[in-house]
Amino acid sequence: MKILVLNGSPKGDSSVTMQYVKFIQKKIPSHDFDFINVAQNIVSIEKDEKFFNEIIEKVKESNIILWATPLYVCLVPSQYKRFIELIWERGADGAFSGKYGAVITTSIHFFDNSAHNYMRAICEDLNMNFAGSFSPDMYDIMNKDGRDKLIAFGKKIFYIAQNNMVTSKAFAKPVYEIKSYSFTLPVKKKDFGNKKVLVLTDREYKGDNLSAMIDRFISNVDGSVELISLSDIDIKGGCLGCCQCGFDYRCVYTGKDEFIDFYNNKLRSADIIIFAGEIKDRYLSAKWKQMFDRAFFNTHTPTLGGKQFGILLSGPFSFMANLREILLAYFQWQGANLIDIVSDEYDSETIDRLIDNLAQNLLWSAGEGYVEPPTFLGVGGRKIFRDDIWGRLRFVFQADHKYYEENGFYDFPQDDQKTIEINKKMIELTSNPEMRENVRKMIKTEMVKPMKHIVETK
Ligand SMILES: Cc1cc2nc3c(=O)[nH]c(=O)nc-3n(C[C@H](O)[C@H](O)[C@H](O)COP(=O)(O)O)c2cc1C
The missing domain is CATH 3.40.50.360 (Flavodoxin domain)
Structure with a gap:
């Protein structure tokens, strides 16, 4: 063969x-x-x-x-x-x-x-x-x-x-009939005060749904908004996978193109960020992917923590559960707050309302400093990095190791002295068959006791 x-x-x-x-x-x-x-x-x-x-x-x-x-x-x-x-x-x-x-x-x-x-x-x-x-x-x-x-x-x-075997299909083909989106409802501007707002796209969008969606979002903002396209930034190429950045975040492209300056001075300085793009095959464009890959000069160190994000998409996003999960995972791992992902699959009035609500929620969360707690995606992802940076990848990714040490990322259970002591005591206690039977009956009530105490006293 x-x-x-x-x-x-x-x-x-x-x-x-x-x-x-x-x-x-x-x-x-x-x-x-x-x-x-x-x-x-x-x-x-x-x-x-x-x-x-x-x-x-x-x-x-x-x-x-x-x-x-x-x-x-x-x-x-x-x-x-x-x-x-x-x-x-x-x-x-x-x-x-x-x-x-x-x-x-x-x-x-x-x-x-x-x-x-x-x-x-x-x-x-x-x-x-x-x-x-x-x-x-x-x-x-x-x-x-x-x-x-x-x-x-x-x-x-x-x-x-x-053996010419027939194989199963796992993913339905996206069905996408593009509907033209245009402003339908009047826009009510919101006071964004001194919050820095950035709208980032992969290319210039003109006269299409995404450009109208971006306009809708921007017209919600009473304050300063910067609209930047990755295609206007001098990016010499994709990540080369050399991992030279691991020691001290110094990328081989440093001084050779504009990406690192853009990332550090524009993206990282914004409080509220909109990523906007179109679905290409089963993801966003390769240009967008280049941006995520090149951001790897920060290796496994989160750099967008506490920021508020929204995503505007054109394309059959409702068929892309995998893409949704990737985006959630990325922002959760970063410690950022992804408020919503709005696609152009709805009618114009609904898109208007979704984008207006997105602007409102971004503003509210930025004001409150609210970041939704991560699910398994963020929690599990961080544990994988924690273990590998602590262990076999430490030598190459020394900058991560320093950051993880300084920012409490090494939360291994074996370092938790209180838990170690409780476990020791309780395991000894429940090795006695009579005690074990007594404790068995108490698990439900004992488990909720500390939370009840908080509810009653705080
Ligand atoms: C830019 C970059 C991003 C990476 N992202 C991931 C990732 O998301 N998940 C993962 O498990 N490994 C990730 N890795 C690790 C590589 O997948 C892994 O080292 C792989 O074996 C490299 O294969 P290669 O030598 O064939 O390029 C990443 C490595 C680099 C350089």
């Missing part, structure tokens, strides 16, 4: 993910593998249509397309995302139709599920047969169990393709 490996790592051959694929190739030598460093060469692929068409010819000749990519900010790197956009933009989606598609990523399991959902949905949108996905931790190949599982994954996808 012919396997075409589309490499999503900007590091090209020096990619961790590629070592996993090379290992499958070595251990299952009966198949033909071809590799293309898609993310590393995205600038040439985009500029040179011949290069792009050569890739598409290889897709046509292959039995299995193996999407092999690192996780970047809950998804794939922006360069890989751009390649996926080009497939549709250049009408090459037919080349993928009916092929088997499989996904392998490496990561530290921080929202690897979101990236896998995304890639599976892309396979399904391309009318491919999804043969399976594999999400090892980046170091799993170092142990035998990890290697055995990797080979089993390779065998499994080859078996599925060789």
Whole structure:
């Protein structure tokens, strides 16, 4: 069988993910593998249509397309995302139709599920047969169990393709009939006082729904609002994954383009921020993804804590539960407050009201300093970073380690002396069978006692 490996790592051959694929190739030598460093060469692929068409010819000749990519900010790197956009933009989606598609990523399991959902949905949108996905931790190949599982994954996808098996679909195709949005209700301006408001887009929007939505939001604000498009900022390229920023947040692009200045002086200085963009495939644009990836010069240190966010979207967002989760995860992990995500899927009057309410709620939350407590997305995400920065990633990400130490991020339960003592005492006590039976009956009432005390006394 012919396997075409589309490499999503900007590091090209020096990619961790590629070592996993090379290992499958070595251990299952009966198949033909071809590799293309898609993310590393995205600038040439985009500029040179011949290069792009050569890739598409290889897709046509292959039995299995193996999407092999690192996780970047809950998804794939922006360069890989751009390649996926080009497939549709250049009408090459037919080349993928009916092929088997499989996904392998490496990561530290921080929202690897979101990236896998995304890639599976892309396979399904391309009318491919999804043969399976594999999400090892980046170091799993170092142990035998990890290697055995990797080979089993390779065998499994080859078996599925060789036997021409039919595969299930996980994601409904978005249905989107764009309705034209225009102002319907009168706008009531709100006094934003000295709050700094920033509206950030990925490109200039003119004469379309998103531009009208942005106008609607801005016309709510009595105060200063800055509208910035990422396309007007000199950004030389996507994140290269070199991790040189880990020591001291110093990115290899420092002094070479405007992104870091923009991030530090514009984004971080705003109190209230609107992100606005259009849905492209199953996410926002690759330009937007580039911004999230390039923000990684702050590595695993949150930089947007306490800020109030709103999102304006054009496109079938109600079909994108995965995108909603990614956005919630991002802002929760940051310690920011995401008030609402408003899309243009409603009628004009409802959009007017949703945007007006968004402006009102942003203002209220900014005034109160309110940040909604995180759910599993934020809590779980921070614990993954906490453990890895404390442990195996500390040497490379020394700046994170310093921040985590200084800001109480190392909240390991083993450091909680009070809990350690209570556990010791209670475990000893309940080792006595009679006491255990007595305590068993008291758990319900004892558990709520401290909260009741707070309710009664505070
Ligand atoms: C910019 C950037 C963003 C990352 N984002 C994530 C992430 O969201 N989740 C995760 O588990 N790992 C994340 N990682 C870790 C990489 O996925 C991991 O190191 C991977 O093995 C790199 O593979 P590669 O060498 O093939 O590029 C990120 C790394 C970088 C450089």
